[in-house]
Amino acid sequence: MSSFDIERAREVLAAQPFSTLIGARLSAYGPDGVSLEIPLQPELLQQFGFAHGGVLSYAADNALTFAAGTALGPSIVTTGFTIDYLRPAQGVLVRADAHVVESTKRQALCRCEIVVVTEDGSEKVCAAAQGSARLIDISR
Template sequence: MPTPITPDRYDPATAAAMAGLGNGTDGLPAYLGIRTTHVGPATMTAELDVRADLLNPFGTLHGGVLAALVDHVLGAVLYPVIEQGRWAATTEFKVNLLAAVRDGSLEARSTIVSLTRRTAVVQVEVDNDGRPCGLAQGTVLIAEPRAST
């Protein structure tokens, strides 16, 4: 795992809110069954159980499911360390699929490796029951608060 940055700011209340993402909330994280298991300064871990409805016709996990898990932890890891009201938008990420996944569970660990006021670079390692199956890196835009309408 890469060495995480030491952020200037860390909000435990926001970290607690991020820990609840996917744990029974609506949307894609809930559909996929993503469970956030750890949020710390510059790090986040989430899990997903491999289910039959997430497999492709060849009996392996669809790459888009692993990519969705990566994208989830890629952006959510930033919220406890960015200013309140700012938001994170993934601008790009690349995933290396290292091994086929047929069953078990995935664990994705994200680490912020670079952070400026406007951008961040995050690396994500994904294991399938302890076996490396994915490695990703992405860039995230950190945007100003949205204007209220």
């Protein structure tokens, strides 16, 4: 697999049952970063009609790790991330845009902005995250 093969990255995402359950999709994957989108269905909202914080955390986690994959390849896992919620996410779509800040042969540090898109197409940043992923030996 090429490090920048969006079709292979989409196959990896489709192999994650939770990602499939919530309708996540990769709209961009390459050396400049990744974009992970989640349509906001009623089942993904909390009691005030905003996207649940767990949805935003999922988006950050997966976008950060897919971004790391552009530098390290597909055999990686998240080693940790932090997220700051900036405003309630109310709209039709959540998009997490992530890119690699720095990487070594085994680990990559990435940053992510999570935006909510409204029906009229306007966007607002609702959260920001930073995290890292590391190569793993999947033969064990």
